[in-house]
Amino acid sequence: MRRETQNILLVLLGGALLKISFTGTYLRYVKPAHLWLLVLAGVVMIALAAVSIGRELAGRRTSTGDDHHHPGRSAWLLVLPVLAVFLVAPPALGSDSVERAGDSPPRGSQRESVSYPPLPAGDVLPLSMSEFVERAAWDATGSLDGRTVRLKGFVVHEGDTAYLARLRIFCCAADAFPVKVELVGDAASRFADDSWVEVVAELVPGSSTEANHRVPSVTVESISPIPEPADPYDH
Amino acid sequence: MTSDVLPRRRITSLEVLCVLLVLALVGQNWLTGVLDVPAVRTGATVFVAVCVQALPFLVLGVLVSGAIAAFVSADALRRLLPRRPALAVPVAGIAGVALPNCECAAVPVARRLIQQEVPPAVAVTFLLAAPAVNPIVLVATVVAFPGEPAMVLARFAGSLATALVMGSLWARWGRMEWFAERALRRLPPPGDTRSRWVTFAETARQDLVDAGGFLVIGGLTAAVLNVVVPRSWIDTLGDQILLGILVMAVLAVLLSLCSEADAFVAASLSALPLLPRLVFLVVGPAIDLKLFTLQAGTLGRRFAVRFAPLTFVVAVLCAIIAGGLVLGGPR
Numbered sequence: 001m002r003r004e005t006q007n008i009l010l011v012l013l014g015g016a017l018l019k020i021s022f023t024g025t026y027l028r029y030v031k032p033a034h035l036w037l038l039v040l041a042g043v044v045m046i047a048l049a050a051v052s053i054g055r056e057l058a059g060r061r062t063s064t065g066d067d068h069h070h071p072g073r074s075a076w077l078l079v080l081p082v083l084a085v086f087l088v089a090p091p092a093l094g095s096d097s098v099e100r101a102g103d104s105p106p107r108g109s110q111r112e113s114v115s116y117p118p119l120p121a122g123d124v125l126p127l128s129m130s131e132f133v134e135r136a137a138w139d140a141t142g143s144l145d146g147r148t149v150r151l152k153g154f155v156v157h158e159g160d161t162a163y164l165a166r167l168r169i170f171c172c173a174a175d176a177f178p179v180k181v182e183l184v185g186d187a188a189s190r191f192a193d194d195s196w197v198e199v200v201a202e203l204v205p206g207s208s209t210e211a212n213h214r215v216p217s218v219t220v221e222s223i224s225p226i227p228e229p230a231d232p233y234d235h
Numbered sequence: 236m237t238s239d240v241l242p243r244r245r246i247t248s249l250e251v252l253c254v255l256l257v258l259a260l261v262g263q264n265w266l267t268g269v270l271d272v273p274a275v276r277t278g279a280t281v282f283v284a285v286c287v288q289a290l291p292f293l294v295l296g297v298l299v300s301g302a303i304a305a306f307v308s309a310d311a312l313r314r315l316l317p318r319r320p321a322l323a324v325p326v327a328g329i330a331g332v333a334l335p336n337c338e339c340a341a342v343p344v345a346r347r348l349i350q351q352e353v354p355p356a357v358a359v360t361f362l363l364a365a366p367a368v369n370p371i372v373l374v375a376t377v378v379a380f381p382g383e384p385a386m387v388l389a390r391f392a393g394s395l396a397t398a399l400v401m402g403s404l405w406a407r408w409g410r411m412e413w414f415a416e417r418a419l420r421r422l423p424p425p426g427d428t429r430s431r432w433v434t435f436a437e438t439a440r441q442d443l444v445d446a447g448g449f450l451v452i453g454g455l456t457a458a459v460l461n462v463v464v465p466r467s468w469i470d471t472l473g474d475q476i477l478l479g480i481l482v483m484a485v486l487a488v489l490l491s492l493c494s495e496a497d498a499f500v501a502a503s504l505s506a507l508p509l510l511p512r513l514v515f516l517v518v519g520p521a522i523d524l525k526l527f528t529l530q531a532g533t534l535g536r537r538f539a540v541r542f543a544p545l546t547f548v549v550a551v552l553c554a555i556i557a558g559g560l561v562l563g564g565p566r
Contacts, residue, residue: 001248001444002247002248002249004249005247005248005249005251005252006440006444007440008249008252009252009444010440010443010444013290013447017287017290017291020287026287028280028284029280029283029284029287029288030284030287030288034287034288034291037291037292038287038290038291040291040294041290041291041294041295044294044298045294045443048436048439048440048443049440051433051436051437051440052436052437052440055433073448074445074448074449074451074452074532075444075445075447075448076448077447077448077449077451077452077455078444078447078448078451079252079255079256080282080451080455081282081283081286081287081290081451081454083259083266084279084282084283084286085283087259087260087263087266087267088266088267088270088279090270090276090279090280090282090283091276091280092280093277093280093281095273096273096274096276096277097277100277100462170375170499170500171288171492171493171499172284172285172287172288172493173280173281173284174281174284174285174288174457174458174461174490174491174492174493175492175493175497175499175500177500
């Protein structure tokens with residue numbers, strides 16, 4: 001591959017990183033903390049290519065070394081992430097990943113029950129899915145009992161059961177695993193898989209057990225559609 | 236590719252790229268249509284995620300690699316490292332602890348070290364130690380296993396042991412001719428400051444193009460396996476300790492997770508005893524598919540096909556021994 005082609009690929013790839021950084025779509029792929037890494041990497045890639053192009057134009061390229069260096073055909077593969085980002089822009093992971101993952105209990109399962117800090121007062125308590133599921137599974141103080149909470153996630157139907165689910169990532173979408181809550185009743189039946197909803201609900205006490213892989217049930221008070229959040233994952 | 240020798244009208248990679256991009260643009264609707272299958276969509280997201288997550292670290296690695304090429308002379312490196320491999324290998328292991336470095340970043344740096352006449356055994360130790368035992372990874376492990384402080388110690392011991400054992404094995408039996416010729420080619424020694432910066436930029440750029448393609452292969456493989464291998468398999472393993480160890484070791488290779496994140500994945504697989512999960516944590520940063528393709532591309536295929544299987548075996552054994560000593564059995 002010629003140097004010019006390599007440089008164009010680098011500019012495109014750096015541009016792809018900058019694009020997802022500035023449009024916010026990077027949140028579909030990595031955790032928010034990666035933003036400045038992505039911007040930096042994009043800028044460095046474009047700068048490295050620019051330096052090379054600049055020297056090329058100035059005719060200052062020395063004939064030693066690189067002219068005889070053919071990086072294998074592998075460099076062509078850099079086209080793939082470029083095309084994927086600019087043309088396809090894969091969506092955030094959703095119900096397909098939830099169904100694929102099977103059942104794994106939430107984090108913290110090395111511990112026996114522990115005491116979580118008390119929840120703030122208020123009528124309807126907004127909670128992240130992860131916190132809700134963890135508290136339902138491990139909180140010895142029963143802080144969720146009798147509390148009405150507001151959860152945001154997407155709907156997943158498995159068999160006759162409807163779940164509210166969200167994927168949790170630690171670094172990037174490759175390590176995502178689901179947290180889910182069973183929605184008792186047929187309140188969610190009018191929503192298709194992957195529709196984002198906000199659910200006001202109450203935990204069914206004692207519904208998070210070893211046998212059901214710590215998937216708690218909730219009784220739904222209200223369920224309403226919402227747009228997909230900017231950051232689709234729990235962290 | 237000296238253009239002055241070849242006839243002008245030859246089709247170059249530049250034109251191929253242009254045609255490719257135009258075709259992709261024209262076929263965009265068709266392309267997105269084809270990809271609109273749940274499994275493919277999930278795979279595509281994971282593919283982009285692996286690339287997007289790893290590229291910044293690869294960039295960091297090529298910058299360090301370029302800086303070594305341009306500003307650190309082979310003499311300086313020789314003075315810095317003890318002469319005897321028996322001493323230099325542990326020093327490289329400790330250097331890995333101090334440098335928070337993702338596995339993708341360590342590969343180009345290791346190659347540059349070899350190019351600057353650092354003994355390959357030392358570079359190999361660094362390659363294995365840097366991503367596995369640096370502070371960021373250890374802190375992530377503490378956070379992921381809140382009730383199990385021994386897990387961090389076991390991971391540290393297992394990974395450092397893997398790096399040291401591989402370094403010693405390489406010092407004894409490794410051969411220079413296994414490295415690709417291009418991995419060993421010395422750069423012309425930089426002269427004045429200006430040419431140093433040029434060397435820096437050019438080396439970093441070349442390393443990035445070289446390694447980037449291989450990273451993409453790794454990302455593709457990881458994406459396919461992420462979709463094809465259901466994690467629910469793991470739940471069925473239960474208490475079968477040997478099978479668990481084997482499956483988790485293979486899974487660590489196949490999933491190609493970032494070493495910063497693998498502790499959380501291991502923590503979530505709570506159906507398994509601690510030992511198989513420790514094996515997962517020690518094997519993953521030492522060798523996985525993404526690393527294998529990177530190493531094959533950067534250091535040479537003959538190196539990678541020898542190095543990878545041996546690392547796998549050594550890492551599994553080190554993890555089992557560390558687990559036995561620190562965790563006190565399978566648990």
